[in-house]
Amino acid sequence: MSESLLLVDDEEDIRRFLGLFLADLGYDVHAAANGEEALAVFDAVKPSIVLTDIKMPVMDGLELLKRLKARNPDTEVVMISGHGDMDLAISCLQNDAADFVTKPINHDILDAALKRIDEKLSMRRELRQYTQNLEKLVREKSSRVVELERQLAAGQMAETMCQAISGLSADLGEGAGYFNEMPCFVAVHNASLAVVATNQLYKDRLGDMVGHHSWEAYAGQALRGADGPIRKTFETGKGQRSRETMLCKNGRELPVMVHTSPIAATNGKVELVLEMAVDVSEIKRLQEELRVTQQKYMDLFDATPCYIAVRDRQGKVVANNRRFVEDFGEGVGRTCHDVFTHRPEPCQDCPAEQTFADGEPHFQETVVTTRDGRQRNVLISTAAIRNAAGEVVEVMEMAADITSIRELQSHLTSLGLMLGSISHGVKGMLTALEGAVYRVESGLRRGDVARSQAAAEAVKALVGRVRALVLNVLYYAKSRELAPETVDAAAFAASLAQTVAPKAVREGVTLDADIASDLGEMSVDAANLQAALVNILENAVDACVADTAKPEHRIAFRVSRQDRSIVFDIEDDGMGMDQETREKAFTLFFSSKGLRGTGLGLFIAHDMVAKHGGAIDLTSQPGVGTRFVVRIPDTPPVVEAASAAQSA
């Protein structure tokens, strides 16, 4: 390459001839007539050598020298002077001129000067090149060192992580045994798509791949070339997740789930990629096992002959089984007391609440109402569901339907239970009867007629109570077939009112009987149906007595015929029932009267009405009153009599 040279002289002849001479020496010669022009050419051409006359118009050579050195100190400037002025020469050399040549120019001298300059230039170039090379070399070496350290660190990290994982799984013991069985291959790759480090398991199963191409561990690499999750991670800078097939060192193919994670340098460039591959065939097997186990639990959950609901602390049902849904509707999202009892407020002595409090199982026998209004005797047992920290987060309620057991018990064992529960009442009645008889006798002895009469009234009332109780017990002890007889419905209704009237009078309750005269005849088991209806009427009186909020009470007893049925409408303004009491009213041994009730009366009444093919419609509101509407067909369904009693 020819050196470019700028020749500056105000004399055109010199520029031309000297220019030709310099071109012959092999320089690429540019010319300028003065300093100003020279600077413009210099800026455009950037010559390494400048030959300049000193005496020039506009800008002289010395000034040009200073300016050139200011622009590029490496420019070699040769000064040409018309006379050997020593001071000027010194001044030029002080300003870093390369040489000083006097006119007339001796070509040999000029040639020698230029040669020196050439040597100087080439030395400088070599030096610069060498320095640059050295810097590059240092950069290369140090980056290699950094890279190696980084790869070493990444390898150690991968290995440490694997150790930590296996240590952790060992600590967890048998409970996490499957963790040990779950192979996880860990490798680190660099940007050249080469494996830098792997964990022991990787090495054991896939072979020693360090130094190999990243994609070599994958099956089908011939088809995909360098393409794969590692390369994608480098390209996108984002972690990848894909199903791949890896090659074991014995050539077997292994389905894996590969996760990659980019490891970026501080400049954000991805330098390494961490690859973690999990043997999916193992996971698949475990997933299948888990699914089968879960399915077994779900089948069990659904097939268990119990209502099962899982509820949270707020009482909300979070899961329920098939049977639960069948009988109570979908419970999820509703409160369990709403589902079970149709009441807005939580149940008293809720066993689930107790389990939340102490974590222990609890039991409760209660009566619940299905979505179609049927009562079910259930035995509820609860079990705590705990989280990993052992806290009770949910409670499972298993309600076993013991309605049929209760029904079975009704003729056998529960008779004893019933006698126990009513024995106190019986004893009280017998004592009162004893007392009344005593007073009759003592009144007679002393001639105290008033005492005897009062006592005789008490005897009559008490005998009535004893009789009703004994009939109930007998009815209950033996499920009797109906003994229908044809009666005049109006007379039958009037006898009901007459039976209850004394009790109503005694308790200060007005009994308004409104019995239509054109009721006609009906075929009923008069004695038993009477007992049932009297029971409802007496309950109405009791409900009035129990209501202390109102000064006086009234019972409206209306009897009418509607088509083929006689309707007995009994409405009181007593204490009323809440929904739960209402729903349980006809179940066995449920009594809202505390020790005064046996829990038998309404159960038997309901049973008897059902046997007649009739129905009881109950509406009630706490504090307002209760209304029983009893419909009895004028002729009982003969064939269905037994089954009607069953379904009741």
Next chain:
Amino acid sequence: MTKKTILTVDDDPNIRDYLEAVFTDNGYNVVTAENGDKAMEMLKDLRPDLITLDVEMPDKSGPWVSRAIQKDSSLASIPIVVITGHSELTYIIPKAAAFLAKPFEADEVVRVVRGILGD
């Protein structure tokens, strides 16, 4: 000799009438109360020689009355005859002078009361 007074506490009017008749016939003064509160109200002024007490009554039951009597030093020495249909309930009134199980006959109650009062 002045007649001795018996306070009979029972929520069942039939039983109150019964005991009143029996005690009156046998020469005692009888005062009756239908619940625990009424009984304690009467005992502010009244110092009966004996109290018959029903166990199961609404609100203030027999055990409550018994405790209230034991707490009052001026009443604590009055003998209490507990009348109950639950013969297994004797433990709930430990200081009772006697228990009488329902149903009982007139002779029986008179014998028990006389035994306690030394008549």
